[in-house]
Amino acid sequence: xxYAFAARPVIAQSAPVMTAEAHISIDAVTKIYQTKSGQxxxxxxxxxxxxxxxxxxxxxxxxxxxxxxxxxxxxxTSATSGTISIGGKAVSEPPDGVGIVFQNPVLLPWxxxxxxxxxxxxxRGLDPAKYADAAQRLLKTAGLEGFEKSYPxxxxxxxxxxxxxxxxxxxxxxxxxxxxxxxxLDAMTREKMNxxxxxxxxxxxxxVMLITHxxxxxxxxxxxxxxxxxxxxxxxAIYDIDLPRPRPLSVMxxxxxxxxxxxxxxxxxxxxxxxx
Amino acid sequence: xxxxAGGDRQVQVRTTKMSVTNILARVATSEAVKPLLxxxxxxxxxxxxxxxxxxxxxxxxxxxDVVEQIVLQWPLLLRESLPTLYATLCGFALSALIGIPLAxxxxxxxxxxxxxxxxxxxxxxxxxxxxAPLFVVWFGFGMLPKVIVAFLLGVFPVIVSTVLALKSIxxxxxDLARSMRxxxxxxxxxxxxxxxxxxxxxxxxxxxxxxxxxxxxxEFVGSNSGIGYLLQIANGNFDLPxxxxxxxxxxxxxVLLFWILDAIEGLLVPWHESRRRDLREGA
Numbered sequence: 001x002x003y004a005f006a007a008r009p010v011i012a013q014s015a016p017v018m019t020a021e022a023h024i025s026i027d028a029v030t031k032i033y034q035t036k037s038g039q040x041x042x043x044x045x046x047x048x049x050x051x052x053x054x055x056x057x058x059x060x061x062x063x064x065x066x067x068x069x070x071x072x073x074x075x076x077t078s079a080t081s082g083t084i085s086i087g088g089k090a091v092s093e094p095p096d097g098v099g100i101v102f103q104n105p106v107l108l109p110w111x112x113x114x115x116x117x118x119x120x121x122x123x124r125g126l127d128p129a130k131y132a133d134a135a136q137r138l139l140k141t142a143g144l145e146g147f148e149k150s151y152p153x154x155x156x157x158x159x160x161x162x163x164x165x166x167x168x169x170x171x172x173x174x175x176x177x178x179x180x181x182x183x184x185l186d187a188m189t190r191e192k193m194n195x196x197x198x199x200x201x202x203x204x205x206x207x208v209m210l211i212t213h214x215x216x217x218x219x220x221x222x223x224x225x226x227x228x229x230x231x232x233x234x235x236x237a238i239y240d241i242d243l244p245r246p247r248p249l250s251v252m253x254x255x256x257x258x259x260x261x262x263x264x265x266x267x268x269x270x271x272x273x274x275x276x
Numbered sequence: 277x278x279x280x281a282g283g284d285r286q287v288q289v290r291t292t293k294m295s296v297t298n299i300l301a302r303v304a305t306s307e308a309v310k311p312l313l314x315x316x317x318x319x320x321x322x323x324x325x326x327x328x329x330x331x332x333x334x335x336x337x338x339x340x341d342v343v344e345q346i347v348l349q350w351p352l353l354l355r356e357s358l359p360t361l362y363a364t365l366c367g368f369a370l371s372a373l374i375g376i377p378l379a380x381x382x383x384x385x386x387x388x389x390x391x392x393x394x395x396x397x398x399x400x401x402x403x404x405x406x407x408a409p410l411f412v413v414w415f416g417f418g419m420l421p422k423v424i425v426a427f428l429l430g431v432f433p434v435i436v437s438t439v440l441a442l443k444s445i446x447x448x449x450x451d452l453a454r455s456m457r458x459x460x461x462x463x464x465x466x467x468x469x470x471x472x473x474x475x476x477x478x479x480x481x482x483x484x485x486x487x488x489x490x491x492x493x494x495e496f497v498g499s500n501s502g503i504g505y506l507l508q509i510a511n512g513n514f515d516l517p518x519x520x521x522x523x524x525x526x527x528x529x530x531v532l533l534f535w536i537l538d539a540i541e542g543l544l545v546p547w548h549e550s551r552r553r554d555l556r557e558g559a
Contacts, residue, residue: 076451093457100455106448110470110547123456123466151547 022049023207024073024175029082031068041232042068045082048226048235052174055201055208057218060228061268066211067103069233070179073209074100086175099168099206101178105160107152107167114139114148117166124171131170138166141200158189162196169204176206180213194220195249202246216252219243219260227267236267337517345517346524352506353525359502361529363419363491364484367426368533371483374427375434376476382435383442393439400432405493412498422494422502429490433482441475442468474548477541484537488530503529 031043042065050056060066071077075094084091107116121131142162152160182190212218218225219241227237251257319339326338382389404425411421453463495504503526510519
């Protein structure tokens with residue numbers, strides 16, 4: 001198994017060529033929250049394009065608005081100014097071809113694993129019979145075979161999050177949005193989940209936007225890593241991760257990998273946001 | 277060596293002793309026996325206290341007299357408990373049928389909440405015992421005032437619990453529903469309502485015990501049937517054993533209704549944290 005995109009050329013972010021193949025484009029988007037104590041500027045103008053089939057990771061200090069950025073793309077909140085479009089269509093409400101993995105698995109405790117995955121289908125008013133096979137296949141891929149009839153509270157944290165990834169993928173969306181999906185997991189489970197996510201992505205070739213606060217996770221998974229500054233959030237740098245795929249977990253020990261993580265970490269040192 | 281053998285024998289004796297106490301302990305701590313055991317202890321204490329301090333029967337009857345009265349007056353007690361049960365169930369049904377939709381309204385809109393909720397709290401602070409005679413004046417003798425008092429006592433916990441349960445849903449869960457492009461009705465039926473079920477049942481369980489109290493209060497002030505009426509008659513005749521017997525029947529009614537609700541909850545909400553213990557222990 002070799003992947004064509006292993007040798008993908010490095011394209012500079014500012015190159016206008018990008019817009020031609022952009023799947024998600026974010027143009028001059030800002031977000032200002034109204035709170036009791038006044039206005040809070042969450043995002044300064046953000047411009048970003050994500051290619052079709054690209055795995056993009058966003059890292060940044062907590063409170064930098066990276067989760068807000070994801071919610072904007074998901075259509076769960078609206079931008080103060082600027083536009084976001086997916087596949088050429090402006091996002092004003094949650095779009096059709098999007099699946100979201102939240103920080104917590106948010107599985108319904110009164111439904112089995114399979115019912116939780118199929119929730120995506122039922123809530124969208126799609127025909128469950130058509131998607132039953134897809135659900136079963138995803139559960140198998142995610143290593144949840146034999147747990148279809150288990151309830152969420154019978155699963156470990158990693159299994160719950162895998163079920164929620166299946167739920168995000170079952171309706172075969174073009175775009176997968178993930179908001180710090182592995183933040184609550186222990187380091188070892190997290191690495192395992194990263195490897196599995198890479199495999200699932202390689203098989204499905206979705207356009208992925210992953211929000212994370214783990215630099216190694218971002219470098220390991222992504223084609224490009226976007227570094228955000230602290231509030232109000234802006235894009236500070238974008239790194240093309242030119243590591244061959246599929247990437248084994250051992251890639252994390254290689255000099256090239258370490259160089260990427262160090263380069264990215266320097267931004268946080270400069271911002272004074274790294275305290276470990 | 278002999279010391280060791282002696283030690284062994286001692287251990288053996290201790291283990292057999294342990295197993296007997298183990299069995300006793302297991303029986304004593306089983307869920308069904310625990311409350312019965314406590315009742316037995318209270319009854320013995322009650323009986324002893326009457327004998328030791330020479331408490332006259334017109335102040336506190338002896339437990340055996342009460343038991344005798346329960347057995348002797350069983351047909352009467354059963355007959356009189358039916359109207360009380362009927363009023364309780366009607367009041368409870370009204371509490372659920374009116375309380376839950378009201379709670380839905382309150383939880384769905386800030387505006388409705390700000391108008392309605394303070395008024396409900398205000399009305400709840402009026403002592404129902406004080407206004408119960410008014411219902412007799414308005415609605416006459418009989419079933420209706422009883423049902424109304426049972427309803428007024430029972431509805432408040434249903435509303436408070438349901439509002440709380442509906443409101444305490446994760447923002448992420450609502451985001452999930454929105455991301456699936458689900459309409460408000462589907463979100464309510466698939467996510468909000470099932471999520472609130474344990475809280476709603478919590479309110480219903482408090483409500484049903486209060487509905488029993490409400491029905492009896494209604495019977496106190498204006499009725500010629502029911503356990504409340506019987507209690508008043510017994511009180512007037514200084515028939516304390518009958519009074520205690522009536523109280524016993526009343527308590528049993530409350531316990532029974534509570535258990536039935538609890539069983540229904542177990543069927544409808546088997547997934548809740550409070551019900552998982554058995555499953556975990558089995559695993």
